[in-house]
Amino acid sequence: MNGRRILADLKVTARGYLRNPIALFFSLIFPLILILLFGLIFANTGATAATLYTENFDHASPVSQEFLSGLNQTHLVTVQVINTSTGNLAVWLGQNDNPVGLVIPAGFGQNYTHHIATNVTLYVNPQDAGAAGSAEGAVQAVENEFNLRAACQSTNGTCSPVLGYIPQSVGKTYFTYIDYLVPGLIGFSILTSPMFSMVDVTSSYRKEGIFRQLSLTPLTRDEWLASRVIWYTILTFLAAAIMLGFGIGVFGAKVTISVWMVPFLLVGPLLFVSLGMLAGSIARTPESAAVIGNIITFPMMFLAGTFFPVSEFSPGLQVVAKVLPLYYVIDGMNQVLLFQNYARALTDFVIVLGIAVVFFAAAVYLFRWKGE
Amino acid sequence: MADAIAVEGLTKNYGSLAAVDNISFRVPAGSVFAFLGPNGAGKTTTTEILEGLRARSKGSVQVLGLDPWDEGRPLHRQIGVIPQDFRFFEKITPRESIDYYSTLFGTHSDPAALLERVKLSDKADSRFDTLSGGQKQKLGLALSLVNDPRICFLDEPTTGLDPTARRAIWDVVRELRREGRTVFLTTHYLEEAEILADRVAIINHGQIVAAGSPAEIIDRLGGPARLRIVAGSDVADFVRSRFPNEVRREGDHIDVVLRDREDALAILEAVQESRLAWTGFTTVRDTLEDVFVRLVGRMDDGVLKTSDGTTAEASA
Ligand SMILES: Nc1ncnc2c1ncn2[C@@H]1O[C@H](COP(=O)(O)OP(=O)(O)OP(=O)(O)O)[C@@H](O)[C@H]1O
Numbered sequence: 001m002n003g004r005r006i007l008a009d010l011k012v013t014a015r016g017y018l019r020n021p022i023a024l025f026f027s028l029i030f031p032l033i034l035i036l037l038f039g040l041i042f043a044n045t046g047a048t049a050a051t052l053y054t055e056n057f058d059h060a061s062p063v064s065q066e067f068l069s070g071l072n073q074t075h076l077v078t079v080q081v082i083n084t085s086t087g088n089l090a091v092w093l094g095q096n097d098n099p100v101g102l103v104i105p106a107g108f109g110q111n112y113t114h115h116i117a118t119n120v121t122l123y124v125n126p127q128d129a130g131a132a133g134s135a136e137g138a139v140q141a142v143e144n145e146f147n148l149r150a151a152c153q154s155t156n157g158t159c160s161p162v163l164g165y166i167p168q169s170v171g172k173t174y175f176t177y178i179d180y181l182v183p184g185l186i187g188f189s190i191l192t193s194p195m196f197s198m199v200d201v202t203s204s205y206r207k208e209g210i211f212r213q214l215s216l217t218p219l220t221r222d223e224w225l226a227s228r229v230i231w232y233t234i235l236t237f238l239a240a241a242i243m244l245g246f247g248i249g250v251f252g253a254k255v256t257i258s259v260w261m262v263p264f265l266l267v268g269p270l271l272f273v274s275l276g277m278l279a280g281s282i283a284r285t286p287e288s289a290a291v292i293g294n295i296i297t298f299p300m301m302f303l304a305g306t307f308f309p310v311s312e313f314s315p316g317l318q319v320v321a322k323v324l325p326l327y328y329v330i331d332g333m334n335q336v337l338l339f340q341n342y343a344r345a346l347t348d349f350v351i352v353l354g355i356a357v358v359f360f361a362a363a364v365y366l367f368r369w370k371g372e
Numbered sequence: 373m374a375d376a377i378a379v380e381g382l383t384k385n386y387g388s389l390a391a392v393d394n395i396s397f398r399v400p401a402g403s404v405f406a407f408l409g410p411n412g413a414g415k416t417t418t419t420e421i422l423e424g425l426r427a428r429s430k431g432s433v434q435v436l437g438l439d440p441w442d443e444g445r446p447l448h449r450q451i452g453v454i455p456q457d458f459r460f461f462e463k464i465t466p467r468e469s470i471d472y473y474s475t476l477f478g479t480h481s482d483p484a485a486l487l488e489r490v491k492l493s494d495k496a497d498s499r500f501d502t503l504s505g506g507q508k509q510k511l512g513l514a515l516s517l518v519n520d521p522r523i524c525f526l527d528e529p530t531t532g533l534d535p536t537a538r539r540a541i542w543d544v545v546r547e548l549r550r551e552g553r554t555v556f557l558t559t560h561y562l563e564e565a566e567i568l569a570d571r572v573a574i575i576n577h578g579q580i581v582a583a584g585s586p587a588e589i590i591d592r593l594g595g596p597a598r599l600r601i602v603a604g605s606d607v608a609d610f611v612r613s614r615f616p617n618e619v620r621r622e623g624d625h626i627d628v629v630l631r632d633r634e635d636a637l638a639i640l641e642a643v644q645e646s647r648l649a650w651t652g653f654t655t656v657r658d659t660l661e662d663v664f665v666r667l668v669g670r671m672d673d674g675v676l677k678t679s680d681g682t683t684a685e686a687s688a
């Protein structure tokens with residue numbers, strides 16, 4: 001391995017890529033369009049006030065009444081007080097297909113008056129990002145106001161907030177759609193940019209004799225491969241930066257940026273560069289390579305949790321998702337960016353690394369520059 | 373002089389087809405060697421075996437004293453190659469391509485000078501996919517020179533080029549020879565082989581059917597020289613009556629097949645004394661092209677075309 005040669009190849013690769021509008025479009029622009037499109041579709045549904053079904057276990061207290069009318073005044077939600085016979089609002093919301101609900105615990109007014117920390121429970125359905133966002137916004141705003149008031153009146157002068165809320169997903173986690181979309185689309189980029197172009201490059205360079213041409217220079221196959229892996233890793237970091245920037249900046253995605261996403265951004269591209277090379281090496285012509293590439297890429301693109309969380313899938317599809325390598329990349333990034341569940345992220349990473357090593361070894365073994 | 377290339381009993385089989393069938397030849401260092409043959413004769417196969425791009429089935433091959441297949445790395449530093457139908461990165465310009473090669477080989481080639489040498493300076497900054505076929509071929513030639521090679525392998529470097537571009541490539545080949553490099557080229561053009569090559573090998577159906585300098589090949593395999601007199605049938609009859617030589621009448625002239633040089637003088641003298649009418653004379657010899665036609669096929673405009681009848685005869 002010679003760094004100077006890798007760098008020279010990287011420079012040529014980058015130039016070729018940046019001058020190829022189609023490649024550039026698929027790796028950077030297309031995911032950007034997707035995040036804007038999906039973000040707008042799913043985030044702007046909150047234009048009309050969402051109905052916030054509220055179970056009030058403290059309805060005798062004026063504080064809770066004031067809290068609810070405060071929520072109405074935000075115009076983000078319309079409070080509809082209900083009384084579920086079961087006492088389990090989450091189940092009721094699910095059965096009645098309602099996206100958001102609120103539970104005010106007994107003793108809420110009492111506690112507030114005596115500055116005892118109290119939480120309401122907010123149920124949101126991550127599928128309905130608009131309603132979820134509105135409900136959260138409304139609850140946050142009103143609690144802020146209440147907390148400020150409480151702090152000012154506090155005799156001991158501490159300004160610690162009294163009211164809080166426990167977010168609860170209806171059935172599942174409390175993250176909204178856009179939050180899932182950010183790691184999902186980073187995964188999309190990790191998958192698609194190496195797959196689409198490595199399949200093509202591997203088969204067409206062979207057909208056009210460019211590999212033979214390169215084999216006549218001191219550039220080794222391993223150096224060429226290293227340069228490709230580095231290039232797609234750079235693209236992946238760029239795509240991740242764009243996704244995070246737009247997700248957080250434009251749609252307020254609640255993702256936690258952490259160095260623990262780096263292992264996935266490094267090994268993910270390695271995995272799919274190898275898989276793309278494998279597909280390109282196995283095929284006899286660039287045309288059949290494209291077909292093989294698409295057969296691998298498209299199902300993975302939809303079923304691995306790119307656009308919708310796998311947890312929302314039917315049990316059958318969840319089983320399918322779990323055999324797709326991309327699932328572990330995206331799940332790992334979800335664990336890091338959303339849940340900070342590093343133990344599970346580590347498991348995902350080990351799986352991704354294992355698959356990457358196997359694919360890489362197979363690609364290196366099968367990929368030849370020279371014909372016999 | 374040492375041999376730059378030495379091939380002994382080289383064979384390449386593709387299934388039951390012997391694409392190259394037990395050929396042997398040597399290329400002295402510093403000479404230009406042309407491999408001539410019709411489509412599918414085995415030129416590219418042989419060339420790529422010499423370059424270390426294909427494995428051979430049988431035989432021994434030494435290029436600069438190295439085995440191309442097993443010692444490709446050290447060999448590739450010393451040879452330059454333009455493949456038949458050269459292709460390169462589509463979005464990269466000739467100048468960038470040369471810079472890339474320079475870095476890979478660790479040389480300090482000046483892209484401007486190399487491009488000037490192959491007459492491609494005006495396209496130095498155009499992307500490869502916008503170059504014409506001839507311009508691509510010229511870039512291939514420039515790239516093959518980046519590492520200051522001792523041997524240049526040119527597989528049909530001028531196929532499809534216009535006459536000016538072809539001459540530009542010829543000039544470069546002559547210059548390479550002047551610089552003391554060995555040139556191995558394949559071609560369909562007899563003229564090209566005759567003009568450029570010190571030695572020629574004619575390959576057909578994977579076998580070398582003739583080898584040597586163009587003059588040697590003509591001497592050995594060409595028909596005898598002929599005296600051509602522009603005259604009528606009376607002269608033909610006169611020559612027939614006086615000399616044992618074969619006489620053919622063709623259009624406005626007659627051809628007398630010569631056995632040696634003195635024949636021509638005696639015949640001309642006799643015709644002059646006979647006072648029969650004639651308007652001019654010349655002696656004609658077989659060209660490389662004539663030899664070719666006899667050996668491997670029919671010709672059209674200097675480009676060799678296989679004809680099944682003759683090739684079958686040649687290989688039988
Ligand atoms: N990879 C291969 N597999 C099978 N047959 C092959 C292969 N490469 C070449 N051949 C066969 O070997 C023979 C010689 O091919 P080659 O390419 O060497 O011819 P050539 O003299 O270079 O012809 P051209 O003038 O058309 O370039 C042909 O019959 C060809 O079909």
Ligand SMILES: [Mg+2]
Pocket residue numbers: 415416417456527
């Ligand atoms: Mg050929």
